[in-house]
Amino acid sequence: MAAKDNRQVVPEHVAIIMDGNGRWATRRGLARLRGHQAGATRVREIVRACPDQGVRYLTLFAFSTENWRRARSEVAGLMALLRRYLKSEAAELITSGVRVRFIGDRRPLNPGLVRLMTDLESRTTQNDRLHLTVALNYGARDEITQAAVALAEAIRRGEIAPDAVTATDLEGFLYTRAIPDPDLVIRTSGEKRVSNFLLWQSAYSEYEFTKVLWPDFSANHFADILLNYGARERRFGAVLP
């Protein structure tokens, strides 16, 4: 966390479970995909808000390893939306200093989408104003399992002694090895679940659950939550020696 000014402590890294797109659409008598489209507009708004708020890392849960179980049309629509988003936002992300990373298993993804992802990653490696990580086909248990396998292979190659293994060694094989742990995890839509998101990395994170559905989640809601986080951190600071 960092002090934005004398009054507010700002989380350095905010991770968000963007939930409620489907309900937002259904309540309006619209197709679920319209909710995801409205959600993508909020992604743009929150990404833009982060540097102003002093947030340096933003991680968004866009598609989980469990989301493949949804109707084929919804999955296809979401993937097409992600492709459109990456195409339409690339120029702004590059020029506004956003470093983009993707975490998750890319193997089952459409090769055209993967090309857009790797291209955006490589074109933003020098950026440092905001570090945006998009979790796409991400599942924390899968992540930890593949890290354990990679660690076992390193042990087999004799690079690490089995009796000297530390948590830091395992962390070095997680998708998130280059970014700090989240200080704050937000979930929208009123559900109070973690849903296999950043299980290892959020061991010490604060959680904030809001009833607001993701397509309604504005920069003002975001600012309120950050203010609340700052207040909690200030109290915490006051009781420490």
Ligand code: FPP
């Ligand atoms: C959860 O709502 C949301 C998702 C599974 C998709 C999140 C994707 C976006 C916001 C689209 C754009 C993303 C980026 C990074 C450009 P839900 O469908 O589970 O809602 P429900 O619980 O109300 O059904």
